[in-house]
Amino acid sequence: MVNGSDLMETKEQILSYLEEVYDPEVPVLSVVDLGIVRKVEIDSEGTLITITPTYTGCPAMNVIEDDIRAKLKEKGVSNFNIKTILSPAWTTDWISEAGKQKLKDYGIAPPEKSSPDLSLIGNHKKTIKCPRCGSTDTEMKSFFGSTACKALYVCNNCKEPFDYFKCI
Amino acid sequence: MSDKNAVNDALFNYLLWLGDNSLVSGHRLSEWCGHGPVLEEDIALTNIALDLIGQSRLYLTYAGEVEGKGRSEDDIAYLRDVMFFKNSILVEQLNGDFGMTIMRQFLFTVFNYHLQTALLTSTDERIRSIAEKAIKETTYHLRHCSDWVIRLGDGTEESHKRLQDAINILWMFTDDLFETTEADKLLITEKIAPELKGIKDKWTTTIKEVLGEATITIPEDSYMMKGGRRGIHTEHLGFLLAELQFMQRAYPGAKW
Numbered sequence: 001m002v003n004g005s006d007l008m009e010t011k012e013q014i015l016s017y018l019e020e021v022y023d024p025e026v027p028v029l030s031v032v033d034l035g036i037v038r039k040v041e042i043d044s045e046g047t048l049i050t051i052t053p054t055y056t057g058c059p060a061m062n063v064i065e066d067d068i069r070a071k072l073k074e075k076g077v078s079n080f081n082i083k084t085i086l087s088p089a090w091t092t093d094w095i096s097e098a099g100k101q102k103l104k105d106y107g108i109a110p111p112e113k114s115s116p117d118l119s120l121i122g123n124h125k126k127t128i129k130c131p132r133c134g135s136t137d138t139e140m141k142s143f144f145g146s147t148a149c150k151a152l153y154v155c156n157n158c159k160e161p162f163d164y165f166k167c168i
Numbered sequence: 169m170s171d172k173n174a175v176n177d178a179l180f181n182y183l184l185w186l187g188d189n190s191l192v193s194g195h196r197l198s199e200w201c202g203h204g205p206v207l208e209e210d211i212a213l214t215n216i217a218l219d220l221i222g223q224s225r226l227y228l229t230y231a232g233e234v235e236g237k238g239r240s241e242d243d244i245a246y247l248r249d250v251m252f253f254k255n256s257i258l259v260e261q262l263n264g265d266f267g268m269t270i271m272r273q274f275l276f277t278v279f280n281y282h283l284q285t286a287l288l289t290s291t292d293e294r295i296r297s298i299a300e301k302a303i304k305e306t307t308y309h310l311r312h313c314s315d316w317v318i319r320l321g322d323g324t325e326e327s328h329k330r331l332q333d334a335i336n337i338l339w340m341f342t343d344d345l346f347e348t349t350e351a352d353k354l355l356i357t358e359k360i361a362p363e364l365k366g367i368k369d370k371w372t373t374t375i376k377e378v379l380g381e382a383t384i385t386i387p388e389d390s391y392m393m394k395g396g397r398r399g400i401h402t403e404h405l406g407f408l409l410a411e412l413q414f415m416q417r418a419y420p421g422a423k424w
Contacts, residue, residue: 056301057222086226087297089304142208143312144215148305152208168304 009077014040014047017075021067024060025147026165028106031064035094038085046079052090055148055168092149092167104131109153109164128164130155140164175358178351179292180234181254182361184244185397187227188255191245192405193276194220195412196263205266212312213269219305226298246416250406251399258341260396260405267320267330272338274313275375279345281310282370286362295360314378321382328383335379336387341402343392345371 009017018037019030031037031051039050049068053061065082072080092111095103100110109131127136135157142152143166150163197217204210228241259276263269284306287299320327346364355361379386395401415422 053222053301055219055222055305056226056298057218057220059218085297086301087293089297089300091304142212143308144208144212146211148215148218152211166308168308 008042009047009075011040011042014042014049014072014077014080017071017077018049018068021064021071024063024067026103026106026108026149028102029095029099031068033096033099033102035090035096035099036064046081047077048081048083050083050085052085052088054090058148090168092165095165103165107131107162108150109162111165111167128153130158130160131162132160133158138162174351175354175360176234178349178354179360180231181349181351181397182355183227183231183234183295185254187224187231187241187244188253189259189276189280190220190224190227191412192253192255192408193259193273194218194224195408196259196261197269197273199263200269209266216273216309216312219309223298223302223305226301230294230298242416246413250401250409253399253401253405253409254397255405256341256344256347256396257393257400257402257405258338258345258396260401260408261338261341262404264334265330267327268334268337270313270316270320271331271334273309274317274378275335275338275342276345277306277309277313278374278378279367279371281306282367282374283362286367289359290361291359317378317384318382321379321384331382332384335384339387339389340391340393344394344396347394347397349397 015032015037018032018040021031023029023031023034023036026034034054036051036054037049038052039048041048041050051065051068061084065084068082072078095111103110109128112126112128128138128140129136130138130153133155135155137156138153139156140151140153141161144150145152145163149165149168151166152161153164154161194217197213197220200210200213201217202210204213224245225241228244232239232241232244256276258272261268261272263272281303284299284303287295288303290296290299317331321331322328346368348364352361352364356363376386393402
């Protein structure tokens, strides 16, 4: 039995463990890459991990919390708490550069820099590069894709449909 | 002290109103699951439903905490009778055809967008943080339904007619979105909630802009039905709740 208080992990160690916890819906991104983990604080009381949801209705949030618990237990960390906060609200800008590259390799076009890109009416389309062939001749099919965080695109060059991780 | 209780009570009812609007709206959209006109739209409507139910969870959880009787979001959503629901009667209206659903969502979403925007500066920190989250999603919802209103309204003769018929039917329920209660005044004084008069002005400007582009005529004001916040609903809400609440009513405390 490992007691959390006599074997304290460093913040870096905890973060490296969390790097092994993947988003259940985008299984190439860790919760650290995604920016879901906001803070890791360690004091004499133990470790406090602060997380934030991507979308209010994100069904993966409970799974993510369970996965974090399971991973830390597996690593022998016992004295920890997980806190969920809403503010500041999660934004796609928090996805790390490494995370964006992983998304692209996985076939999901990463979010363009900086959040709400929406005008209410009219054409306000961003150029999204096809993650497969790199063509910019792409077309949005729907703002809403296979999960809340993605939009559906199709590439006019290679004719493949793909997901775009949309900006919020 | 009694003042504080009065504000607390007003806040509780206000949060139920916010949560119920999103819950009922989200449930209606979830009824489209598997029935969307095209796959992309099926996915879009259910994605929006998920966002709205997510927003509702945050507001109803907070309502339960403000009430202080230990009720959870689930208790509030699943175990309240129809006359205790405070949502506007617009959002409980039947889905009808796709045009009817889009028009109903459009009229509500423009309202929700301007309301959540105003709540970003609420003096209540918790409301502010929920609104901060909700506004990002709601902006996408607004873009989605505005696009459809324009596409269908300025589309074929048939799609135009269906959308015009939809607004003609729904118009009488729109004023209920802006119904203010006595208790709201306390929240407005405390700057927890905005005045709905200002929200209505913004709503009117936005819908005129989009409906103008869509070549849809805004109906003349005639009889306006109201009462959602007082628990007076159309017959449709009871049937919706029967489905929404069935599991917890039949098998109290069921989990899976």
